[in-house]
Amino acid sequence: MPDQDKPIDFTRRDAMKVGGGVVAGGLAIDPEGWFTDDFDVDQMQEVELEPEGLQYFTIEQAELVHAMTARIYPSDENGPGAPEAGVVYFIDRQLNDAWGRGDRWYMQGPFAGVDPTAPFAGDAEPAEPDVEISFANQEPSATQGWQYPMSPAEAYDYSLDYVEEYCQNEFGSSFVDLDPGQQDAVLEALESGEVDTFRGITPDAFFLLLRQNTLEGMFADPMYGGNREMVGWRLKNFPGTPGALGSYRQIIDEEGYSAPDEFRSIADDVDQVADLGPSGSVDPAGGNVSDGGNASGGNASGSGDNATGGDATASGSGDGGGGNASDGNTSDGGGSDGNVAGDDGSSGGANSAGHSH
Amino acid sequence: MAQQLDPVDVVTVGVGWTGGIVGKELSEAGYQVVGLERGGEVSTEDFLTVHDELGYALRYKLMQDLSKETITFRNNVDQTALPMRRYGAFLPGTGVGGAGVHWNGQTWRFLPYDFQIRSLTRERYGAEAIPENMQLQDWGITYEELEPYYDTFEYMAGISGEAGNLEGETQDAGNPYEGARARDYPLPPMQTTPPLQRFMDATSNLGYNPFMAPSANLSEEYTNSDGVELGACQYCGFCERFGCEWGAKSSPILTVLPVAQQTGNYELRTHSNVVELMYDENASRVTGVRYVDEQTGQVYEQPARSVALTAYVLNNVRLLLLSGIGEPYDPETGEGVVGKNYCYQNFQASATGYFDEQFKLYMGAGALGASIDDYNGDNFDHSNLDFLHGGNVALNQTGDRPIVNNPVQEDAPSWGSEFKARSLENNHSTLSIAAQGAVLPFQRNYLDLDPTYTDQYGNPLLRMTFDWREQDRNLVEHIGPQLEEIMREMGASTVEASTSLEGSFDIVPYQSTHNTGGAIMGSDPSQSVVNSYLQCWDAENLFIPGASAFPHNSGYNPTGTVGALAYRAAEGMQRYLGDQQMLVSPV
Numbered sequence: 001m002p003d004q005d006k007p008i009d010f011t012r013r014d015a016m017k018v019g020g021g022v023v024a025g026g027l028a029i030d031p032e033g034w035f036t037d038d039f040d041v042d043q044m045q046e047v048e049l050e051p052e053g054l055q056y057f058t059i060e061q062a063e064l065v066h067a068m069t070a071r072i073y074p075s076d077e078n079g080p081g082a083p084e085a086g087v088v089y090f091i092d093r094q095l096n097d098a099w100g101r102g103d104r105w106y107m108q109g110p111f112a113g114v115d116p117t118a119p120f121a122g123d124a125e126p127a128e129p130d131v132e133i134s135f136a137n138q139e140p141s142a143t144q145g146w147q148y149p150m151s152p153a154e155a156y157d158y159s160l161d162y163v164e165e166y167c168q169n170e171f172g173s174s175f176v177d178l179d180p181g182q183q184d185a186v187l188e189a190l191e192s193g194e195v196d197t198f199r200g201i202t203p204d205a206f207f208l209l210l211r212q213n214t215l216e217g218m219f220a221d222p223m224y225g226g227n228r229e230m231v232g233w234r235l236k237n238f239p240g241t242p243g244a245l246g247s248y249r250q251i252i253d254e255e256g257y258s259a260p261d262e263f264r265s266i267a268d269d270v271d272q273v274a275d276l277g278p279s280g281s282v283d284p285a286g287g288n289v290s291d292g293g294n295a296s297g298g299n300a301s302g303s304g305d306n307a308t309g310g311d312a313t314a315s316g317s318g319d320g321g322g323g324n325a326s327d328g329n330t331s332d333g334g335g336s337d338g339n340v341a342g343d344d345g346s347s348g349g350a351n352s353a354g355h356s357h
Numbered sequence: 358m359a360q361q362l363d364p365v366d367v368v369t370v371g372v373g374w375t376g377g378i379v380g381k382e383l384s385e386a387g388y389q390v391v392g393l394e395r396g397g398e399v400s401t402e403d404f405l406t407v408h409d410e411l412g413y414a415l416r417y418k419l420m421q422d423l424s425k426e427t428i429t430f431r432n433n434v435d436q437t438a439l440p441m442r443r444y445g446a447f448l449p450g451t452g453v454g455g456a457g458v459h460w461n462g463q464t465w466r467f468l469p470y471d472f473q474i475r476s477l478t479r480e481r482y483g484a485e486a487i488p489e490n491m492q493l494q495d496w497g498i499t500y501e502e503l504e505p506y507y508d509t510f511e512y513m514a515g516i517s518g519e520a521g522n523l524e525g526e527t528q529d530a531g532n533p534y535e536g537a538r539a540r541d542y543p544l545p546p547m548q549t550t551p552p553l554q555r556f557m558d559a560t561s562n563l564g565y566n567p568f569m570a571p572s573a574n575l576s577e578e579y580t581n582s583d584g585v586e587l588g589a590c591q592y593c594g595f596c597e598r599f600g601c602e603w604g605a606k607s608s609p610i611l612t613v614l615p616v617a618q619q620t621g622n623y624e625l626r627t628h629s630n631v632v633e634l635m636y637d638e639n640a641s642r643v644t645g646v647r648y649v650d651e652q653t654g655q656v657y658e659q660p661a662r663s664v665a666l667t668a669y670v671l672n673n674v675r676l677l678l679l680s681g682i683g684e685p686y687d688p689e690t691g692e693g694v695v696g697k698n699y700c701y702q703n704f705q706a707s708a709t710g711y712f713d714e715q716f717k718l719y720m721g722a723g724a725l726g727a728s729i730d731d732y733n734g735d736n737f738d739h740s741n742l743d744f745l746h747g748g749n750v751a752l753n754q755t756g757d758r759p760i761v762n763n764p765v766q767e768d769a770p771s772w773g774s775e776f777k778a779r780s781l782e783n784n785h786s787t788l789s790i791a792a793q794g795a796v797l798p799f800q801r802n803y804l805d806l807d808p809t810y811t812d813q814y815g816n817p818l819l820r821m822t823f824d825w826r827e828q829d830r831n832l833v834e835h836i837g838p839q840l841e842e843i844m845r846e847m848g849a850s851t852v853e854a855s856t857s858l859e860g861s862f863d864i865v866p867y868q869s870t871h872n873t874g875g876a877i878m879g880s881d882p883s884q885s886v887v888n889s890y891l892q893c894w895d896a897e898n899l900f901i902p903g904a905s906a907f908p909h910n911s912g913y914n915p916t917g918t919v920g921a922l923a924y925r926a927a928e929g930m931q932r933y934l935g936d937q938q939m940l941v942s943p944v
Contacts, residue, residue: 071772071773072772072773073772073776073777074773074774074777076774076777076778078774078777078778078781081777099416102424102443103424104417104422104423104424105423105424105442105443106423106424106427106440106441106442106443106810107424107442108440108810108811110809112437112439138437140439141431141432141436141861142863142865143432143860143861143862143863143864143865144430144431144439144864145430145439145441145442145443145445145864145865146442146443147439147442184773187772187773191771191772211771211772214772215760215761215763216411216415216760218759218760219410219759219760220409220410220411220760221408221409221410221411221412224411232759233759235781236759236781236784237784237785238719238758238759238784239719240408241408241595242408242591242593242594242595244405244406244602245405245591245602245603246408246591246593247591247592247593248591248592248593248594248717248720249589249590249591249592251717251720252548252550252592252717252720252721253548253549253550253551254551254717255551256551256714256715256716256717257715257716257717257785257786258717266406266408266409269405269406269408270406273405273406
């Protein structure tokens with residue numbers, strides 16, 4: 001039995017102490033999915049590049065991006081980096097997605113600094129002189145942001161060619177065959193805008209995109225194809241998601257830093273939500289206009305084996321009666337600091353709140 | 358052809374905090390209300406798998422689709438404005454609940470000084486203290502007049518905080534500079550975590566007056582003034598740009614909208630993008646709105662007895678301009694009103710401290726913060742200073758998420774092994790404080806329609822012309838060094854401070870979605886778009902609450918004041934629907 005007076009912590013650590021079913025946020029969970037204590041980051045292998053595994057890149061493009069990101073966030077004495085996290089696969093998928101296509105970017109012309117008649121300037125019949133784009137010859141200000149006439153995917157397509165062209169000019173070799181010092185020199189030249197093979201986009205703009213995407217691929221949820229085995233989060237001791245109805249409420253006021261006991265991704269949360277079953281409605285506060293029942297937030301009712309009988313609605317049915325999440329704790333004033341838990345004692349304790357039935 | 362719909366009493370253009378509040382108040386009063394929202398619906402359940410930094414924070418799941426509509430931007434009238442093609446400095450939202458879904462929840466009242474800023478500045482420092490091109494205006498309403506509406510908003514939303522001034526009595530805790538409040542906050546403040554305690558101790562040592570910032574992340578469970586039950590914040594660290602799966606961040610979808618819908622008088626229409634207010638200039642009235650059903654392309658005309666323009670700031674102004682309501686502002690002469698006094702927020706004064714200790718910084722909440730107001734408003738003497746106003750100074754523990762949080766000192770590279778080593782080392786031991794600087798209005802910072810670029814329907818985009826002024830630079834130079842001192846007092850082993858504001862306003866890095874002005878309130882129709890009831894001088898049945906009504910932007914987050922103005926507007930609309938006349942005489 002949990003201490004009745006102690007605010008119930010339904011973070012994973014405490015949840016794991018419960019015998020039998022594990023309850024996080026009141027939802028019954030199979031713990032297998034997120035016990036990862038025995039994981040050893042040093043055993044991680046660099047991802048292999050297979051042409052058939054790519055959605056957007058050619059194999060040559062993928063090898064180049066793989067090599068570049070390996071220098072931006074390298075594998076070194078501080079642990080695995082982009083090669084093990086699969087950053088190249090993350091970028092490959094992003095470029096094949098809405099973001100890569102610039103679907104939610106404003107891509108209508110005219111583009112400043114881009115004269116649509118210019119490509120024909122050398123032709124025998126020049127374009128109509130009265131095509132007037134008043135600011136086609138005006139360079140956009142840096143403060144006006146991205147004004148390149150290309151989506152992120154196109155920016156990669158063009159820029160990777162420019163990088164290879166530059167490496168051939170400077171070293172007579174592909175980037176992927178340069179030694180790490182030479183590769184770093186190329187990246188430094190990109191970052192400082194000194195790669196003269198670029199057209200339409202500046203080398204530093206491409207570098208910023210590549211750097212940002214590298215960090216995204218290191219640390220975004222693994223469902224996006226990078227951060228394999230949550231390696232980025234392990235490097236940082238970042239726990240990942242706190243759970244579909246996770247909480248740090250009982251531990252945020254503790255001094256110091258405590259590393260997470262385990263790491264958790266959205267796939268784990270999805271499993272957790274799936275356990276609600278097809279009829280499970282989750283409505284933690286849900287704008288319930290007070291027609292009784294429960295209430296709020298904390299109340300993810302039902303702990304594993306009792307009470308709600310598998311109806312894992314997080315809010316209870318709101319059909320009147322029953323305890324609610326708030327009445328378990330508001331009566332004792334400041335002592336419990338308004339924690340959400342109103343323990344029902346009988347249920348094994350780790351559920352987050354009182355029952356609504 | 359547009360399809361004509363049956364008339365209703367009230368239409369709201371947009372369904373966020375302002376549209377939700379107006380919708381609830383008017384439907385409760387028995388009026389038939391239609392809420393038109395260009396985006397779709399979201400619910401608390403949608404956020405059970407919300408802990409996705411990439412999707413929400415960096416791919417902007419809850420934000421407006423810029424391919425359909427954006428703004429254009431330039432720093433000054435000599436430049437050509439170009440489209441904001443991708444997100445940067447600010448993030449207008451979309452969908453039911455608006456920014457009220459993905460906000461942080463920092464919920465302030467502006468200072469009494471703010472509402473009478475021109476009069477009080479002249480009174481204390483003389484007329485010459487206001488530069489000629491600074492269009493400082495009183496708001497046409499005082500703090501005391503607005504106080505009941507603040508109170509209503511706070512008790513509806515369940516704001517957690519600590520009163521600093523109860524009925525004129527300064528309290529031990531709380532903000533001693535705040536205007537008198539009739540009663541305490543409905544909920545106690547958020548938890549004072551170790552980093553926040555450090556800030557409180559340091560600022561206290563330095564003679565300042567620290568307090569816990571007011572929060573719409575609820576410190577405890579709460580049943581609000583409408584009987585709605587809200588959850589308690591779990592400090593999960595996924596707040597700003599995310600929705601809350603606990604129902605513990607107050608939002609329109611949790612509070613006012615369910616109440617409105619329960620009246621039976623409120624109809625929500627999603628994917629309904631208003632493209633024009635139908636204006637009868639001779640009658641000084643709007644007859645209704647024209648909107649496009651984004652799912653079918655069908656155009657509708659919805660007549661209404663009264664219209665509330667409750668979109669985001671930028672769209673409020675744009676729709677006025679597209680509909681020909683009010684005289685567009687002219688930056689050369691300073692004449693005209695629509696688009697005037699566009700302001701923003703100045704976060705450039707900041708200090709970052711690298712500590713030997715580690716903190717649990719991945720935990721947090723959007724409005725989990727400790728503050729001082731000693732450098733805000735006119736809370737300090739400006740006699741020998743070359744700027745007006747100031748900013749709230751805060752340490753906010755909003756949750757350090759791993760993609761964007763890679764703190765390294767200024768001398769570190771931005772990539773490679775050393776970057777990796779140092780960002781990992783600093784990961785749990787870096788704290789930042791910043792001043793939320795007020796931005797005051799200048800003649801050539803304004804909004805109008807762009808001559809070149811158009812939205813998905815071919816209508817002109819809104820054009821923003823904005824740059825920092827000496828006022829902004831001087832503010833940063835004064836407050837920045839104070840922040841550096843505070844961070845040293847907090848015990849950082851290394852402090853790096855931003856104590857100057859160089860260059861022009863840059864739309865690339867995220868700064869703040871606190872755009873304000875353009876349809877400002879006031880007592881003189883030649884100087885303002887709306888009166889103190891947010892009623893449009895040029896269309897008596899049109900009400901325009903929102904931050905578009907701010908004559909200047911204060912040193913706080915805007916939503917508390919936006920909420921108060923929305924209640925004020927809702928009251929005005931009810932009076933108008935009874936009396937059918939202007940509620941305030943112009944002066």
